[in-house]
Amino acid sequence: MSNTWQTPEMTKRIARRHAAEKRFRLAGLTAIVLSLLFLAVLLFIMLKNGLGGLDWAFLTGSDATSADAAGVWGALKGSFLTMLVTLLLSFPMGVLAAIYLEEFAPRSRWIDWVEVSINNLAAVPSIIFGLLGLAVFINTLNLPRSSPLVGGLTLALMTMPIIVISGRNAIKAVPPSIRDAALAVGASPVQTVFHHVLPLALPGILTGTIIGMARALGETAPLLMIGMRAFVATPPGGITDPSSVLPMQIFLWSDEIDRGFVQNTSAAIIVLLVFLLAMNGLAIYLRNKFEVRW
Structure with missing residues (x-):
């Protein structure tokens, strides 16, 4: 043959x-x-x-009408406070929503509609979330305009669908044998999820959180709608004080006629990149630290 x-x-x-x-x-x-x-x-x-x-005066100063006197500290602090509010709201709510939809929600037409809505929200243009934040948080709830609180609430709405989708995928990737073994030794469904499934899914959840927070850090359109493009000469003292953010500060300086702001714009971009790398590096470190292999 x-x-x-x-x-x-x-x-x-x-x-x-x-x-x-x-x-x-x-x-x-x-x-x-x-x-x-x-x-x-x-x-x-x-x-x-x-x-x-990039000098100490630029890193510790705030916005000014003169390019020589303008600094980035006010916008940097505003970005930090905005990201802090975004993370504190979107991460726990997104993870809990992913756990409920994947582990506890009954299969019904209502749950199917919620899942489709979450998937659609992840693809909605960011300026729509800005309009929503303007209508709900400022015009209806009368929260302070141009504040990190409103910016964080708006960006949390935009980031949460990404965390929910990545969280569901990470939870779904945990082998069913982990759940069966925990239930077999007497663990309740809630204990099984929080003591066994969630620690194994946490690296994947943190990966989705990194992507969502990186997107939120670079957004300008939703923050433009809630007034964070205003000229703010003093750094914010808290999450309710008027503030700007790094992407918006870069946008405003790039539109200035004074050629001296060209250097400030490039320097602010460098600060934004360093801030982004530091935030992502911390998140990656935490992801690797909590990673559990089976």
Whole structure:
């Protein structure tokens, strides 16, 4: 009986498959190189234009009408307070919603409608959340305009669907044998979820939280709708004080006629990137710290 793998037709098919795999690897490598090249060019331009403006006076000052006197501390503190409110609201509510929908919610038409709505909310343009925050938090609840409190509430609405979706996927990825083993030794369903399932799903949940918070940190459209583009000359003392945020400050400085603000804009972008990397680095450290292997 002849070996079919040695026939000319099969040899040609194997050669075509190997060539296709090489083309695919080359395309993937090209995409990675181009992405890194664009990032390197962006970083080079920002560092070239902004490093000269990074000094202690710039890092500790607030917005001003003069480029020489303008600083980034007010916007940086506003971003920190806004992200703090966003995280404290969106993370626990998103995780609890994911746990309920995945582990306890009965299968019904109402639950199906809620799941579809959450998936749709994750794709809604961010400016819609800004309009919602303006209508609900400012016009209806009369919360202070241009404050980190309102900004955090608005960004929490935008971030929560991402955390819910990633949390459900992480919980679903936990093997059913973990649940069966916990229930078999007498654990209640709630104990099974919080003592066994949630610790195993936490790295995946934190990954979704990192993505959501990184998106929230760079948003300007929803914060534009709630008035955080106002000129604020003093850093906020709390979450109810008027404030700006780093992306909005960069937007305002980039629109200035004074050429001195070009350096400030690049320096503020560097500060924003460092803040983003520090926030993501802390989240990745926590994710790896709580990661449990089975």
